[in-house]
Amino acid sequence: xxxxxxxxxxxxxxxxxxxxxxxxxxxxxxxxxxxxxxxxxxxxxxxxxxxxxxxxxxxxxxxxxxxxxxxxxxxxxxxxxxxxxxxxxxxxxxxxxxxxxxxxxxxxxxxxxxxxxxxxxxxxxxxxxxxxxxxxxxxxxxxxxxxxxxxxxxxxxxxxxxxxxxxxxxxxxxxxxxxxxxxxxxxxxxxxxxxxxxxxxxxxxxxxxxxxxxxxxxxxxxxxxxxxxxxxxxxxxxxxxxxxxxxxxxxxxxxx
Amino acid sequence: xxxxxxxxxxxxxxxxxxxxxxxxxxxxxxxxxxxxxxxxxxxxxxxxxxxxxxxxxxxxxxxxxxxxxxxxxxxxxxxxxxxxxxxxxxxxxxxxxxxxxxxxxxxxxxxxxxxxxxxxxxxxxxxxxxxxxxxxxxxxxxxxxxxxxxxxxxxxxxxxxxxxxxxxxxxxxxxxxxxxxxxxxxxxxxxxxxxxxxxxxxxxxxxxxxxxxxx
Numbered sequence: 502x503x504x505x506x507x508x509x510x511x512x513x514x515x516x517x518x519x520x521x522x523x524x525x526x527x528x529x530x531x532x533x534x535x536x537x538x539x540x541x542x543x544x545x546x547x548x549x550x551x552x553x554x555x556x557x558x559x560x561x562x563x564x565x566x567x568x569x570x571x572x573x574x575x576x577x578x579x580x581x582x583x584x585x586x587x588x589x590x591x592x593x594x595x596x597x598x599x600x601x602x603x604x605x606x607x608x609x610x611x612x613x614x615x616x617x618x619x620x621x622x623x624x625x626x627x628x629x630x631x632x633x634x635x636x637x638x639x640x641x642x643x644x645x646x647x648x649x650x651x652x653x654x655x656x657x658x659x660x661x662x663x664x665x666x667x668x669x670x671x672x673x674x675x676x677x678x679x680x681x682x683x684x685x686x687x688x689x690x691x692x693x694x695x696x697x698x699x700x701x702x703x704x705x706x707x708x709x710x711x712x713x714x715x716x717x718x719x720x721x722x723x724x725x726x727x728x729x730x731x732x733x734x735x736x737x738x739x740x741x742x743x744x745x746x747x748x749x750x751x752x753x754x755x756x757x
Numbered sequence: 758x759x760x761x762x763x764x765x766x767x768x769x770x771x772x773x774x775x776x777x778x779x780x781x782x783x784x785x786x787x788x789x790x791x792x793x794x795x796x797x798x799x800x801x802x803x804x805x806x807x808x809x810x811x812x813x814x815x816x817x818x819x820x821x822x823x824x825x826x827x828x829x830x831x832x833x834x835x836x837x838x839x840x841x842x843x844x845x846x847x848x849x850x851x852x853x854x855x856x857x858x859x860x861x862x863x864x865x866x867x868x869x870x871x872x873x874x875x876x877x878x879x880x881x882x883x884x885x886x887x888x889x890x891x892x893x894x895x896x897x898x899x900x901x902x903x904x905x906x907x908x909x910x911x912x913x914x915x916x917x918x919x920x921x922x923x924x925x926x927x928x929x930x931x932x933x934x935x936x937x938x939x940x941x942x943x944x945x946x947x948x949x950x951x952x953x954x955x956x957x958x959x960x961x962x963x964x965x966x967x968x969x970x971x972x
Contacts, residue, residue: 558875593881604876608894608971617890622881652972663876670880 506534507569509595509674509705510555515564517547517554524550525561526729532674535703539716542726543751548709551726552678555707556598557589568595569673594623596674597667601682603659605651611638611662612647615669623670630669637665641695657688661695675699677708713755717741725751763933763942770926771949777846777915777925778953782908784851789858796863807859814856820917823849827921846918854911861903865896898968905961912954926950 510532517525524547532538540548553559555566557573563581566574573592574583583589606614615637616630625633638644641661651659660680667675677696681689693715699706700719710716716723716737723740725733725748733740733748743749795807814822827845830836838844869892877887916927930946933939 556879558878590881590883593879596879598879600872600876602870602872604870604872606873606876606891608898618880618882621886621890650971666880 506536508532509534509569510707511565511567512555513565513567515551515554515566516562517550517559518562519550524729525554528564528729528731530724530731532705532707534673534705536705536721537700537719538707538722538724539720540707540709540724540726541711541713541716541751542724542732546726547729548726549678552598552676552707552709556596556676557583557593558598568592594670595672596676597670597672598676598678599660599664599667599680601679603651603656603663603683605659605663605666607651609650610647611643611649611651611654614651614662615666618666619669633669634665637668640698641665642691655688656684657691660684660688660692664692664695664699674705674707677706677710679709679711681710681712711755713752727751763937764945766929766933767926767942767945767949770924770929770946771953773923773925774912774915774927774953777850777918778912780847781850781854781911781915784847785854785858788851788855790862792855792859793862793866796859797866811856811859814853815860819849819853819914820920822853823917823920825849826852842921842923846921846923850911850914850918854907857907858904861900861907862896864903865900866892868899869895898971901961901965901968905958905965908957908961909954912957913950916950 508531510530512528512530515525515528515530516523528547528551530538530551540551542548550559554561557566560583561574561581563576563579564574565572565576571588571592572584573589574581576582584592606617609617612631612634615634616627619625619630619633620627635644635647638647641664643658643661643665646654646658646662651662654662660683664675664680680696681692684692689712693712696706696708696715697719708716708720717740718737720737723735723737724731725740725743725745727747733743733745735743740748741752743752792807792810795803796811798804798807823846826849827842830838830841873891873895874887877891882891915925918925919928919931922928926946926949930942933942
């Protein structure tokens with residue numbers, strides 16, 4: 502990936518505690534346009550918290566969060582301050598998030614799930630939103646499911662709908678929080694295929710995953726987290742041939 | 758008294774019963790939602806007041822509440838309000854039922870997975886949009902069975918309005934029964950309450966079925 506492309510996301514010295522446990526300890530990270538970054542690491546290493554802080558589902562305790570040169574959060578007198586609501590609303594438009602448990606709206610059809618936010622939040626016409634949604638559904642192989650309700654779909658289909666829902670807002674960055682962890686291996690494949698296709702289109706993505714092989718083949722960069730810090734960071738080749746003992750142990754478990 | 762006259766009087770009472778029923782629902786359902794917000798508020802004063810309110814409303818007899826609401830303005834505040842009997846009944850019923858509905862709403866709202874809020878937030882919905890478009894519709898589906906329960910209880914509770922001697926069905930039935938020294942009017946009233954509740958249960962079942970398009 503071009504080293505000179507625009508930095509979309511910049512995290513500086515992020516810290517996050519739950520009660521007295523420091524889950525994120527001083528993490529800095531930048532993601533450039535078109536990059537695919539995978540975050541791997543054992544359970545409880547803080548990967549999901551990092552993602553949740555970056556998407557502002559959790560507030561960080563210290564650090565800076567910058568989207569496309571716009572400050573979402575910064576430090577003032579040793580305290581973490583967030584931008585105004587209006588500003589954050591603008592910043593929110595830059596990214597989308599795909600959840601582990603899909604979190605589709607069960608009372609909405611597939612189509613409504615996808616068009617509701619563009620119509621309500623972005624304010625585009627229903628017709629335009631529908632056209633956008635139809636394109637996405639076709640792209641994700643779900644054209645025949647537009648009128649279905651989430652409970653009628655398999656897990657893999659639900660996850661693809663939730664990807665479509667996130668893409669409908671045309672985010673610049675798409676976050677994935679263990680997108681296949683709730684799926685069996687067969688369904689995992691169909692979701693990974695979609696993510697692969699997005700990578701081909703140079704969608705900027707940050708993916709928390711346990712799919713090592715997938716992370717290896719797809720990522721421009723892999724981040725290995727443990728105990729709230731980035732233990733190792735590099736290209737897939739660098740990580741998979743790392744001399745770091747913990748990285749080797751962790752990856753080894755998946756390759757056996 | 759002929760049977761037809763009796764039936765006519767009871768039916769007249771039935772209309773009043775239906776009035777109390779519908780007006781109570783119209784006022785207590787939204788009021789209950791506000792009280793449930795108070796009950797779930799992060800502000801401990803608001804939360805405390807809501808809790809005390811619910812506790813008193815659920816912990817004292819509705820009959821007593823009817824009497825207090827009717828007589829308090831005069832005996833406590835010295836106010837004379839004309840034609841206050843019927844409004845007093847509606848106020849007491851609405852205040853009482855709102856407390857029960859508040860707890861039903863709270864149970865429903867708290868049962869919605871946090872992921873629904875998070876998904877809405879990441880998609881950029883504001884709080885009002887999230888509640889009205891995403892949360893409330895799902896809450897309504899979930900709370901229909903307990904709301905049906907309360908609604909059926911309300912049909913029967915309207916008979917408590919007899920303590921304020923308002924001419925609803927039970928008051929009428931008691932008066933006729935006393936005058937005619939016959940239990941028949943009360944039995945007939947029982948049948949009317951039962952029929953009313955059959956309709957209510959049927960309506961609520963239809964509503965539940967209508968919400969069954971998703972799980």
